[in-house]
Amino acid sequence: MEVSKCPVCDELVEVANPWAGLEVVCPGCGEVLRVVSVRPLRLYYAFDPDEEPLPEEEHRQPRGD
DSSP: OEEEEOTTTOOEEEESSOOTTOEEEOTTTOOEEEEEETTTTEEEEOOOTTTSOOGGGTTOOOOOO
16 A cells, blocks of 8 residues: 555545556545656646646737737
């Protein structure tokens, strides 16, 4: 069993047999998290691919045409 902190509430989250891309739910706040690293175990928000901004679009400003 591997353990990491939730990036939202700092609750310890236990993950059995983690693998990159695995989604787990934080027992403290209920946030859906994704395993982004196995050694060490790191968790991050599990964004819906339709809602996650692409890196080049995060800071894009609308053009005033």
